[in-house]
Amino acid sequence: MVTLKELSTDELFASGHKLCAGCGEGIINRMTLKALRGPTIIVSATGCSEVASTAYPFTSWCLSWVHVAFENAAAVASGVVEAYKAMARRGAWKKHVDVIAMAGDGGTYDIGIQALSGALERRTDFLYICYDNEAYMNTGIQRSGATPHGAETTTSPAGSVIPGKPEWKKDLIGICAAHGIEYAATACPAYWNDYMTKVRKGLEVNGPAVIDVLSPCPLGWRHESARSIEVVRRAVETRYFPVYEFERGKYKLNIKVSQPKSVEEFLKLQGRFRHLFYPTYRKDIIDEIQQNVDSNWNRILKLCEQS
């Protein structure tokens, strides 16, 4: 944990990028780069952050950054990490270089999960950060494996027969932890200190580390852009998004929520769940979501207790 005063005043993510007002990714990029500990390379997947920050001939990245494609940030990062090691072996490089791969939930939960799994299995020494805004936002809000049950996206529209996405969100941390890696965590930019501490922890781990950070998307979630941080804080306060970490085999809840608000308090802030409230109040679906939130929370508590 650091205090605000201890934070770096360097701004390595320059303003002037084309991210939407209220986009979580810009906030997360800025926080991430303030938690660095030394020479660092950023590997980015295709996505909003990439297209909005590097429209040639401009770039917002004041450190070395590379984008190759959508599904392979973890594989590209493996190449960078191993190249530095090999060049060090022949004496062409001396310092340690931290490598951070950043990808959206589409590039992580879905199309990129194979490359991520491979990099975790190989014990690649890098930090993988997933901007989890719970859908393919860059292509216009299509559902992903991270989209929550009941949410409306352009490929899981709220129809008269199917009311939003029927499936549930994947358990990314569980998948990563099952690879036996040293560190995996969820985070939320409303809790900046927790997030930045986790970034630093992830860098310090000797081997792969993964952070799934909830990233508000005013356009896709359909909320006021000024309320982004409030919305993701509400996600934590309702236990919809538990903030916890998996470290050396042990689970730990980082943000305790002793008196949770009902999940409805999170859902109703966002247009993607509007069909659950209007024209008819879909108590059945909201109850289902609440039950899922409760059981997921209890599952994580149990993991923490067992640790």
Place this chain on the structure above:
Amino acid sequence: MTIVGMTGNEAVAYAVKQSKVDIVAAYPITPQTIMVERFSKYVADGEVHTGYVCVESEHSAMSACIGASLTGARVFTATASQGLALMHEMLYIASGLRCPIVMGVANRALSAPLNIHGDHSDMMGSRDSGWVQIYAENAQEAYDWTIMAFKIAEERDVQLPVSVNLDGFIITHCMEGVDVLEDEAVNRFLQTRKPLFTLDPEKPITFGAMCLADYYFEFKRQQVEAMQNARRALDRVCKEYKDIRGKNYGILETYEMEDAQAAIICLGSTAGTAREVAHELRGQGKKVGVVKLWLYRPFPIEEVISALKDVKALAVFDKAISFGAPYGALCSDMVSAFYALRESPKIFNVIFGLGGRDVQPSEIAFVFNEALETAKTGVVKEKTMFLGVRD
């Protein structure tokens, strides 16, 4: 001179070892496997400083290669068939980001139906991906071209990826005597890679930015230039290589072409059989010759014209089909090359060897005789001949 018994795969692995590659990221696929198995052993025995990245797919193999190459490393990978097809997306990014990666391709048929044997469907399917393509005739050539490929790829005005193609099983698995160079000679020929730009944390750089209608076209135009530079670079590198190897490599190799009336042009291992048959037919007084293309991309228009302009008939051998196209890929290029000339040889296409179907000397003799007939009559009987297929 040290002659070692090696398969084509082993010869490439040995060349990669001598080329002091920093990173090999590869995924196993028949008939490439022995190439990466041998190299893994060099790594396991500490004979090289190379990092071997055991990726989980060919897509990730090329992705890791791109990351490593942009970091400034010398990079090698190898694949075949389905693996190359899976890499397809990354092939364009490797060339677009100007990564001088060298890739051994153990040419193999593409599914369906599934087939593990040799033809050129894989690399021909990627011929517009911006990779320099070289085809070896045997294990010796695969060895020599692999070493030269690094130098061509890394030339300052090239900075492009290069594929060294060797026919699946026919070259990859056939044991031959390979004359290998001393490590010291390779070191002198191939110095450490000197990248123009790298992912250096101390010199911030953005690689792989998004380029829309305002800049994308210019980047592609530069790649066209680099491709043309690759052709000149290949000439220079071959001349330098001759000093240590003694053999003349280049864009193409001719056999009995001085007064040939009819000729065959082909890629890879077929050239050896074609030369053997041409030699026999020459004994019967038939004026036939063979052109073997080493360099297929960039396509060396002037050189093929100069080698073939005096023949009356030309049979172009394609070991791959371009479905729905007028000809196979090589034949389409040949027809294009001769289009602007007032007098062109009569050209016909021979599709052969698909899925590893063996091509017999008698079949090649048949094609030579057809070509001689065409040379005499000026008539092409069959625009595209499917050699050795059961109709």
